[in-house]
Amino acid sequence: MPVLVFAHWMNLPLDEVERLERWGRQYNIATQTGDAVSTKEASDALYARARGLMEERKIRPLDTKVDAVSALLATRVDGEPLPEELIIGTIRQVLVIGVIAPMVMIGSICVHLGRDRELQDRLRRDPSLIPAAIAEFLRLYTPYRGFARTAVCDITVHGRTIPAGEPIALNYASANRDEDVFEDPGTFRLHRPNISASIAFGRGPHTCPGAGLAELELAVALEELLARTKGFQVDGDIFPTRMPEIGALHVPLKFT
Template sequence: MSHDFNPIVPETFDSPHAEYARLREQCPVAHSDAWGGFWALMKHADVAAAAADWRNFTTAKQNVIPKVAFTGRRPPLHLDPPEHTPYRRALAPLLTERRVARLQPVIRSVSRDLLAAMVARGGGDVVADFSAHMPIATFAHWMNLPPAAVAELTAVGQRYNIAVQSNDMDTTKESSLLLYDMARAIVADRRAIPLPEDEDATSALLAARVDGEPLPEELIIGTIRQVLVVGIIAPSVMIGSIAVHLCRDQALQAKLRAEPALIPAAIEEFLRLYTPYRGFARTPLQDVTIGGQTIPEGEPIALVYASANRDADVFECPNDFRIDRPNMKESLAFGRGPHVCVGAALARLELQIALEELLAAGPFHAAGEPRQTRFPEIGALSAPIAFEAAA
């Protein structure tokens, strides 16, 4: 088997994008021997087609590369339609644009407090000091968690994130099991004292019925466990990547600070440029041929969204930031098909408010080199900055 690229080599913030540009040109359906071997789709058309074709590319066998699921299945990501549908149906009403708008005051208050502390120190790490905390606080409010659970989720969530990025399987497993314990406790609390279904995700899942029967409790727990992690890691990485970009492009930083009405469009372009996932996986249910390359049945495939969103066949000058791109609807930042991100509205709200408050805190520049995540995420795991006014 050919070994077209090595996903475990040391990376800088920019090096994966250079490698993916090479692969899009020379080897758009690539193979790696890492983690037992897997394929990777680099082109936009191939990624979009596989993501949408759940009948031929299942997510139920392996949903991420490297495979880090040590315990039970976690809907909706671990299931295909129609099995995954009741879980998404329960969550979706709580994640509409109108519903998540209620969280604006919480997100803004938490962001201002975290950034005020950074400004007082003259700077800090945008990820460690800001974006690693804000999404957790936001999710805690969305899930109606008590303060003690917020503190626990913050500690365990960060530990899990670092372990996954470091390929530390022992710590990944240990922290994943702790997240399961948290999910079980949340479910037990809601069984004891239910909340209105239109106000609480866990209560909505417990109330859901399929042919008159409740959803299996272990799968409800798995769903809560999945929500806890997905809602934490991606926004944290994205905010770090945005900060790195704005440190490098001071003119853009100044423009967005002077014209905040541009921020929603800027977020969409940042999402395209710094799509935080490259390891979501599918498994073909039969031999498939993509780009002239035959992938045998049962072999895992990474949908490299981060590469697809810089495909020059779709996006002109794909490495450039262009706030007025005419075809932003082609962005795969939130996926495609039945597993498109159900929490996209909340993610956009978090990113918009985070950027507004970061810019309002004052001009900033890099205070060190950013540190890159590892598979399955892509982006800034660390982004040191200094505020010029404080300096």
């Protein structure tokens, strides 16, 4: 489903979905297992597709309001277009990033609901609660563990000085379970009053531009899963993801 949503958002032809899914899956499995050769192969295929897509949009641009690649091509900074390598790199990054986190989230939501029948039934009875549930699932099971930054100046945080130029790992998944911010942080609670403090989609200039799409996608996935089933439970071993994601990659479910 995330590949399909993504292909639609990128205005890719539907017959490409299968290929994109194959590369995305190969890339994901290869990075998860540390297979450098396979990672490079899938990455090269994604780069080639990104370059091809840019060339296609140069010849036949689409409406910049609904097409990300055409919008990147039309952007001017101080009157200059963006460098082509930057555009290709951006498309290539989005080809992976836009697909993996929603998949991992759907897995984590299935694990939680498969073990919490009461909540599962409550959401099935009242789908209007689903958006709030998604926000809390994103806090509790933040799929991207963290991202890297470099300190641009000396800064002291909680008595610890980080010197300028120092690389830093920002652990978003841990921050979303910070007991100084969220009461009883390991527990699922609908309608937390401070849920906007969640940093599942990051913060600042690099905040996830796909957040709205991702929230909608997850809400639709959960709505459909609940509407089409009477009940489900986890039935077998869950395979977790490795760095940089955190969550469930493979979840066997039994439908009742």
